[in-house]
Amino acid sequence: MVAVRHITRVQKIGEIAAVTFLMLVPFAASAQVVINEIAWMGTTVSVNAEWMELFNNGNTAVDLAGWHLIAANGSPSITLSGTITANGYFLLERTSDASVPTVTANQIYTGALTNSGTTLTLTDTSSSVIDQVDGGVNWANVGGDNTSKETAQKTVNGWTTATSTPGAVNASTVPPVTTEDSGSQTSSQTQTTQAPTSSYVAPPEPQIFADAGDNRTVIVAADTEFLGRAYNRKKETVSGHIRFLWNFGDGSIAEGQSVMHHFEYPGRYVVVLNIAENTEAASDRIIVTAEPAKLAFTAHPDGSVTIGNHAGRDLDMSGWIVRSFGRSFVVPKDSIILAGELLRIGDKTLGFRSAPETELDYPNGALALKAGSASEGSEPKESDTTAVPAIVVPSPARSVPAAIPPYSEQSADETGAPSSETENAVSNIPDTSASSSQTAAAGATVSNSGISYLWWFGAIGMAVVGGGAVVASRRAGKREWDIVEEKEG
Numbered sequence: 001m002v003a004v005r006h007i008t009r010v011q012k013i014g015e016i017a018a019v020t021f022l023m024l025v026p027f028a029a030s031a032q033v034v035i036n037e038i039a040w041m042g043t044t045v046s047v048n049a050e051w052m053e054l055f056n057n058g059n060t061a062v063d064l065a066g067w068h069l070i071a072a073n074g075s076p077s078i079t080l081s082g083t084i085t086a087n088g089y090f091l092l093e094r095t096s097d098a099s100v101p102t103v104t105a106n107q108i109y110t111g112a113l114t115n116s117g118t119t120l121t122l123t124d125t126s127s128s129v130i131d132q133v134d135g136g137v138n139w140a141n142v143g144g145d146n147t148s149k150e151t152a153q154k155t156v157n158g159w160t161t162a163t164s165t166p167g168a169v170n171a172s173t174v175p176p177v178t179t180e181d182s183g184s185q186t187s188s189q190t191q192t193t194q195a196p197t198s199s200y201v202a203p204p205e206p207q208i209f210a211d212a213g214d215n216r217t218v219i220v221a222a223d224t225e226f227l228g229r230a231y232n233r234k235k236e237t238v239s240g241h242i243r244f245l246w247n248f249g250d251g252s253i254a255e256g257q258s259v260m261h262h263f264e265y266p267g268r269y270v271v272v273l274n275i276a277e278n279t280e281a282a283s284d285r286i287i288v289t290a291e292p293a294k295l296a297f298t299a300h301p302d303g304s305v306t307i308g309n310h311a312g313r314d315l316d317m318s319g320w321i322v323r324s325f326g327r328s329f330v331v332p333k334d335s336i337i338l339a340g341e342l343l344r345i346g347d348k349t350l351g352f353r354s355a356p357e358t359e360l361d362y363p364n365g366a367l368a369l370k371a372g373s374a375s376e377g378s379e380p381k382e383s384d385t386t387a388v389p390a391i392v393v394p395s396p397a398r399s400v401p402a403a404i405p406p407y408s409e410q411s412a413d414e415t416g417a418p419s420s421e422t423e424n425a426v427s428n429i430p431d432t433s434a435s436s437s438q439t440a441a442a443g444a445t446v447s448n449s450g451i452s453y454l455w456w457f458g459a460i461g462m463a464v465v466g467g468g469a470v471v472a473s474r475r476a477g478k479r480e481w482d483i484v485e486e487k488e489g
Contacts, residue, residue, distance in 0.1 A: 032058030033084060034131045035069070035122055037153045039164060040113040040139055041146040042099075044205045049099035050113050053166060054090040054122070055154070061085050066125035071118045076111025089167045103167040115139075115146060208238055210284040212273035217289040223260045223319060223363040228273045230282070238277070245274045249288075262364060263290035299354035299371035303347030307360065309337040317343065319363030327352045328361075 036055035043049040052069070056062055064080040069092070071077065076094070084090040084106075093105035094112070117135040124130055135142050135152075143161035144152040150161045153170040162171035211229040218224045226246060230238040246254045248261050249269035263269060272285045295315075296308035305322055309315050315337045322329040322345065329350045337343045347353045360369045 032056055032060075033062055033064075033122065034154060035120055035133050036089070037151055037165065037170060038113070038120070038133070038135070038139075038142060038144065039149075039151045039166075040115065040135070041144055041149055041151075043164075044149050045101075046099075048095065048112070050094040051099050051105075051166060052092045052120075054084060054092070056084045056086060056088050056090070059086050061088075064090065067130075068121075068123045068127075070121055070123075071111075071113065072121070073114060073118050074111075076109050076113065078107075078109045078111075080107065082106055091167050100166045117141075205233075206280065206282055208232060208242075208275065208277060208280045208282050210273050210275045210282040212271060212284040212286045215287045215289075217291060217313070218263065219293045219315065220266055220290050221262050221264065221362050221364070221366060221368075222293070223262045224288075225258060225260055226254075226271065226273075227258045228275065229257075230275050230277070240277060242275055242277045245276075247272045247274075262362075263288070266290050266292055293368065295360070295369060297360040297369040297371055299356060299358045300344075303350070303353030305345050305350065305354045305358060305360075305371070307337060307343045307345075309339060309341055309343070311339065313339050315339075320368075321361040321363065321365065322350060322354075322358065323361055324352060324355055324358040 033054055033056050035052065037053040039049075039051045041047070041050075054064075054069075061083050063083050065082070067080040069076075069078045069080060078092065080090075082090070090106045091100065091103055092107050092109055093099040094109060096108060097105045099105070115138065117137050117139045119135060120133045121129060122131040133142060139152060142152040142159040144150065145161055149164070151164040153160055153162050153165065155170065160171075165171055208230050209232070211231060213227060213229075216224075226248075228244045228246070230242050230244075232238050242257075244255060244257045244259075246256075246259055246261070248254070248263070248271050250263055250265075250267075252261060254261060267290055269288045269290065270285055271288050272283060274283045275281065291311070293315075294309070294311040296306075296310060298306040298308070300306065307317065307320075317331045317335045317337055318333045320331040322331070329345070329352075335343070354371065356371055358371045359367055360371075362368050
C-alpha cells in the first residue's frame with residue numbers, strides 16, 4: 001500500500017512538473033528574440049534605405065504574427081508577421097526590398113527612424129515587452145555613424161558601431177558558452193573569440209552623383225531647358241562618357257545632358273534624372289509645377305509690341321516668338337518679365353513693324369496669343385490689351401501733307417498774274433494727289449510691314465485718281481473745254 005501511494009505521489013509531481021514546463025515554454029520562446037541591429041542612418045546609396053534586424057538566440061522557431069516593434073515617437077510602428085527561425089535573423093527593410101539589395105527582406109515596413117534618437121520596444125501578442133532598446137540622444141547609447149553609415153549592433157557587452165551585417169553575425173564577440181567539467185558540474189565560461197566572417201559584402205561607396213537642378217515653375221506648352229550635372233564626392237563636375245536619362249513624369253523621356261521639354265497640361269510633375277558611367281550610377285529628382293500662361297499681348301501704332309505679365313510671379317520669356325506676316329523675332333535668352341510688369345519691344349528691335357495680325361507664339365512655334373488678346377485667367381490692364389493697328393494705311397485725303405502743294409507750277413492769266421478763278425478752282429478741289437516719291441515711300445512702308453501687295457495697287461490707284469482730278473481742274477480753269485448750250489429750234 002505504501003509503495004502504491006508513493007508511485008501515485010510521484011505521478012502527480014510529474015504531472016505538475018509537465019504542466020509547469022508547458023506553461024513556461026512560450027515565455028522562454030518569447031524571451032529569446034532580441035533587437036539585434038539598427039541602421040537608423042540608412043546606407044551609402046540612400047539615407048532613406050533604413051533597416052532593422054531581429055535575432056532569435058533560441059533553439060526553437062518563434063511565430064511573430066501579432067508582435068509589434070514600435071518607436072517611442074510613433075515612427076515606425078510595425079505589426080510583425082512571419083516566423084523567425086531558431087538562431088536565425090529577421091530583416092525588416094523600409095519602403096522596399098531595395099533598402100538592402102543583397103539580402104531579401106523578411107518584412108517591409110514604412111516610417112522613418114529619426115536621427116535624433118528614440119526608444120524601440122518589441123512586444124508579443126499579449127503586449128508583453130520582450131526587448132527594449134533606448135537609443136538615447138542621437139543614438140549615443142547604441143551607436144551608429146551617419147557619415148560612414150556603420151550600424152548600431154548588439155554585442156555580448158552592450159552595443160557597438162561597426163560595418164553593417166544584415167542577415168549575418170554581428171561584428172562582435174560571441175555570447176557565453178557552457179562547458180561541463182569531469183565532475184559533471186557545470187561552470188560558465190566566457191570565450192572571447194573572433195566572430196565568424198560575415199558573407200555580406202557592403203556595396204562600394206558611390207563615386208558619382210546626379211544633380212537635376214532646382215524645383216521650378218514653368219508655363220504650360222512652353223519649352224524649358226533641363227540641364228543635368230554629374231559630380232564626384234568632392235562636388236567636382238565629372239565629364240566623360242556619362243549617359244543622362246530624363247523621365248519627366250508625364251509619360252515623356254529624353255536622353256542628353258541638356259534637353260528641352262514642355263508640359264501639355266497643368267500640374268505638378270516629378271522629374272527624375274538618372275546618370276550612368278560604366279558600372280557607376282546615380283539619380284536625382286526635382287518637382288516641376290506647370291501653370292497656364294497669364295499674358296496679354298498688344299500691337300501699338302508705332303510698330304512696337306507689349307507683353308504683359310499677369311501671372312503673379314516673374315516669367316522667363318526666353319525663346320518666345322513675335323510673328324507677323326512671315327517675319328519673326330525670337331525673345332532672347334534670360335528675358336525676364338517681373339510680376340505685374342510689361343515688356344515692350346520696339347519695331348527696330350523686332351526688325352519689322354507690328355500689325356493687328358501680329359501674334360505671340362510659344363517657343364515651339366504654336367500660337368499663344370493674337371495681338372489685342374489676353375490668356376485665360378489673366379487680369380490685364382486696359383492699356384496693354386486694346387487692339388491698336390500697328391500700321392495705319394494713309395487715306396486719300398491725308399496722303400500728302402498740307403504744307404506741300406500738289407504741284408509747283410501755277411496757272412496764270414495773260415498778264416502773268418495768277419488767275420483768281422484758277423486759284424479758286426484749284427483750292428476747291430480736295431488735295432488727293434501724291435508725288436511719285438511719296439507713293440514709293442508709302443509702298444515701302446507697307447512692304448516693310450509685310451502687308452499684301454494689294455495695298456500697292458490701291459496706293460497707285462489713288463495717286464492716279466488724284467492726279468486726274470488736278471489736271472481736270474486746271475483745264476477747267478484755263479477754259480480749255482468749251483461748253484456748248486443747245487438752243488431750242
